[in-house]
Amino acid sequence: MTGELGPNLDTVLGKAVAILRSFTPEDQVLPLAELVRRTGLPKASAHRVAADLVGHQLLDKVPGGYRLSGGMFELGMRASAERTLLELAMPFLQDLYERTHETVHLGVTDGHAVVYVAKIGGHRQAPAPSRVGGRMPLHCTAIGKVLLAHAGPEVRKSVLTGPLERRTPHTIVAPGLLRRQLDAVLETGIAFEREESTPGLLCVAAPVLDFDGHTALAGISVTGPVGRYRPESHATAVRAAAQALGSVVSRGRSGRPGRSG
Amino acid sequence: MTGELGPNLDTVLGKAVAILRSFTPEDQVLPLAELVRRTGLPKASAHRVAADLVGHQLLDKVPGGYRLSGGMFELGMRASAERTLLELAMPFLQDLYERTHETVHLGVTDGHAVVYVAKIGGHRQAPAPSRVGGRMPLHCTAIGKVLLAHAGPEVRKSVLTGPLERRTPHTIVAPGLLRRQLDAVLETGIAFEREESTPGLLCVAAPVLDFDGHTALAGISVTGPVGRYRPESHATAVRAAAQALGSVVSRGRSGRPGRSG
DNA sequence: ATCCTACGTTCCACTGAGTGGGACGGATCC
DNA sequence: GGATCCGTCCCACTCAGTGGAACGTAGGAT
Structure with a gap:
């Protein structure tokens, strides 16, 4: 609006x-x-x-x-919300990286975009366009879908009715299909992305939920290249990491997540 | 001044x-x-x-x-110098962490302080006061000593002649002793800190040198708690990581490091 | 209940910090 | 040579910014 x-x-x-x-x-x-x-x-x-x-x-x-x-x-690093999240998340992201040796992301919502708070990877990481402090659309990234699925109805509706920018031949631009995927995310606690934002990249993500079990404070994802990488095989690990982080973050907080679009 | x-x-x-x-x-x-x-x-x-x-x-x-x-x-994350350094460094920091499973730091100089650009650690990390975006004095941290040893003569002199704040009983407050340590750093390419900034913490650091071999662009350190942790045993790994990062960072740069105090 | 202190908020008449069109000199390209 | 783009500097005008003061409220002490 x-x-x-x-x-x-x-x-x-x-x-x-x-x-x-x-x-x-x-x-x-x-x-x-x-x-x-x-x-x-x-x-x-x-x-x-x-x-x-x-x-x-x-x-x-x-x-x-x-x-x-x-x-x-x-x-910038003194922004309390992001920095706290980052500090709490780091050990979990490390675990994920060590287990997968693929690129691990931590992201939060701002408006209709994901803002990446952390990105860790090794020497041979898949060439993702994501950058710490950078943005990507919600509808074509795994973290984005996870965050969008848990977002308030206004945001969700606004994204679904707005134009869905095509980034690659695989980008989901059909609102109906996207909606079904988002519903699935709420059920399974996992979102996938298959070359929807960048050709050659696959991605699994899970939501970091507030203690209420609804609000998504952030999303964690593991990204890898088409070929050697099978996102499904890391779904459980990503979900576990996100859940664990969620319970840690939830401790010692009563206020709102902040940030609005 | x-x-x-x-x-x-x-x-x-x-x-x-x-x-x-x-x-x-x-x-x-x-x-x-x-x-x-x-x-x-x-x-x-x-x-x-x-x-x-x-x-x-x-x-x-x-x-x-x-x-x-x-x-x-x-x-803040769009500050090019720091972000670029961070992105290039991450894989090397990961390697170090995976090898040591202790807290790994990346820091740069600003004035008479270290500013931490990255800090990665696991669930059971030693309780270090360092924070990303935070500052610590040059004279009582391993990264600080490494950076100070390679700093210009003005900074070095200014720190050595100025008062050396005592942080713990082990903090080096004698200019002569500190000077000798700095000289040793230039020879060995390694600095140690033994509970000089925080009781119970030990640290090894190595400089990330520009291609000229003199200017320190940053410092990398591995920190652990007194007891289980022996900094000497990671000296080689830290130095290797810092050297490798230095050669990567040096590629594609001709300008100055920027930042002054 | 009453006083007191510390907080966040709002008002508004004054003024100097901020403004920006324009002029200048240097590089670079054609 | 002329045309164009750049960064820098000048300076008279004016309105954005100023901050003292007054207000409502919350909480703690008495």
Whole structure:
């Protein structure tokens, strides 16, 4: 429903946030001109605000432009919800990795996307497009389906009625089929993805449920390449890890998960 | 040399940054009054700026106060230098963990501190105070010593002449002794820490060197509890991992490491 | 029940921080 | 040579931002 358009450029803070948000996970350094293009700010304003951000250690000025600085990283890692989740999850993710030696993901919902909180893998991991701090659509990833299945009816409906972006020939773009899969997820506690977001990748995921047994706080997945990897054979392990993490996370929490779209 | 005092509170951005920086890794949610105390801002200003930050999804308003939001986490994870390092390092850290089953750290320098970029461990990890995104002094941690040994002469001198904060009875507070240890690090490529930052913890670390063989881009360490854990027995593995990571990171970079103190 | 203190919220008249069009110099391309 | 894109700097205008003050409420002490 929300127009979800960028920050208000009429305030300093809006300008600053717009500049910071210009950086995608793929960008390393952006020249001033690019910041101007992406934000729509006047050149002089962008220049000044960027310089201020450098002064505040949120940006680095490097030959060729600006980049998000280590100070930004530090600050981001202090976000309590995500960091706590990450810290509690790490041992379980390790177990999963050690057992499978495939790429393990931990992700949470934000709006209509999965945001990856952790990604661990070895030297020969399947080339997944996912990145920590990056986003992927809900409807075409295993973690996404798991989160979507447990999401509130509004989100679920909004995704199912909205256009389902086709990422690969296997992406599920039929709302009916997707709905049936989501119902299955609620029954089995497991979701699969078969080359629906990226050709050559298979995926199993399970929900990390709050103690109420309904709200999904996060999702865990194991990803591998078509060929050597059989997602079904790890379903039990993923579900067990997610369940265990859920019970740990549930301890010592009464509040809401936060985050809304 | 730098007074290193907080952001300029006379600008909106300064106020915003001051508020964001009020959060330490230990804080979950801070009430408005606490933000006022920590930043020194007038109550009304703090209230307004905090509300703006909520609007920009950098803070969440939760019962009891404010906390750094998921949007902040996302943004921080886009800091290219740290994220790239993290992604490249993960497989090597995994190897180390699998081999040792002790807590593995990856850290970089900022000023006179180590900032931890990754921390992976299992269910029964030694209770280390380190946190991802958190800081520890250079002189009393294994990674810190490794980074300090390879730091520029200014930083090294500045730390050695400055006061060496005592953290435990074992903390090295004698500049001469520390200097000798640093020299040894340059020769052996390994640093140890024996309950110098935290009672009951032992640690080995090795530097991740740039292709020039001098600049330390990061440090890797393996930490374990007094008793079952013998740091010496993992020295070789840690050094090998750090070296391998160094050669991978060095590929495809010509620029500077960035970050200064 | 009453006082007191500490909190979050709101109001609003004042003012200087922030604004951005424009001008400048340097690179690069054709 | 001219055209184009870049980063930087200037500076008179103005409205976004300011913060003292007043308010309602919650909780603890008496």
